[in-house]
Amino acid sequence: GAVVSQHPSRVICKSGTSVKIECRSLDFQATTMFWYRQFPKQSLMLMATSNEGSKATYEQGVEKDKFLINHASLTLSTLTVTSAHPEDSSFYICSARTLGARDSPLHFGNGTRLTVT
Amino acid sequence: SQKIEQNSEALNIQEGKTATLTCNYTNYSPAYLQWYRQDPGRGPVFLLLIRENEKEKRKERLKVTFDTTLKQSLFHITASQPADSATYLCALDSRYSGAGSYQLTFGKGTKLSVIP
Numbered sequence: 001g002a003v004v005s006q007h008p009s010r011v012i013c014k015s016g017t018s019v020k021i022e023c024r025s026l027d028f029q030a031t032t033m034f035w036y037r038q039f040p041k042q043s044l045m046l047m048a049t050s051n052e053g054s055k056a057t058y059e060q061g062v063e064k065d066k067f068l069i070n071h072a073s074l075t076l077s078t079l080t081v082t083s084a085h086p087e088d089s090s091f092y093i094c095s096a097r098t099l100g101a102r103d104s105p106l107h108f109g110n111g112t113r114l115t116v117t
Numbered sequence: 118s119q120k121i122e123q124n125s126e127a128l129n130i131q132e133g134k135t136a137t138l139t140c141n142y143t144n145y146s147p148a149y150l151q152w153y154r155q156d157p158g159r160g161p162v163f164l165l166l167i168r169e170n171e172k173e174k175r176k177e178r179l180k181v182t183f184d185t186t187l188k189q190s191l192f193h194i195t196a197s198q199p200a201d202s203a204t205y206l207c208a209l210d211s212r213y214s215g216a217g218s219y220q221l222t223f224g225k226g227t228k229l230s231v232i233p
Contacts, residue, residue, distance in 0.1 A: 103148065108162070
């Protein structure tokens with residue numbers, strides 16, 4: 001089955017530093033990947049849609065200069081949290097579809113737990 | 118505004134019983150609805166999809182219904198087992214995201230605990 005690999009699974013960083021999270025589709029090509037953020041007992045909140053070879057589309061309220069997304073190839077998208085602050089501490093999850101069809105399911109990575117101290 | 122409600126934050130049931138989880142939505146006209154399972158500290162895993170013209174879908178011990186008049190989906194797990202304990206999320210298709218893809222909007226989930 002389709003596998004999405006996300007690294008690192010956990011990261012602790014100091015306030016003001018930047019953190020890069022990688023999302024790879026291992027056995028399929030993903031022209032589009034989605035980045036979500038999840039707080040405890042809350043739903044997955046879509047942050048941005050990452051399109052290979054073009055700029056990401058950010059959801060309202062998400063700072064594009066703070067959450068930099070790069071989708072350089074059909075199998076890799078990265079999310080960089082720049083100048084991280086404690087309020088950025090959260091669970092970040094990427095996902096992709098094997099097919100572009102509207103009803104094809106999302107395949108998720110196992111998430112990255114970011115803690116900013 | 119659009120809203121998805123999974124109206125039980127937590128549900129405890131006895132092993133062997135049928136678990137029924139509810140997903141209600143407002144101000145949506147989804148073409149389909151999906152259910153996912155999420156274990157603690159992990160990403161969600163796709164379980165089932167049901168389209169707007171389908172009333173019911175089954176997969177092994179899982180059954181999903183979709184009532185577009187009531188704007189509701191029910192998710193059933195029959196003969197529940199402790200291994201079924203997890204958070205279950207419903208998701209609706211929403212906006213077109215470009216590049217031939219659509220995004221999903223998720224409910225908050227229902228945490229199911231199956232007690233031995």
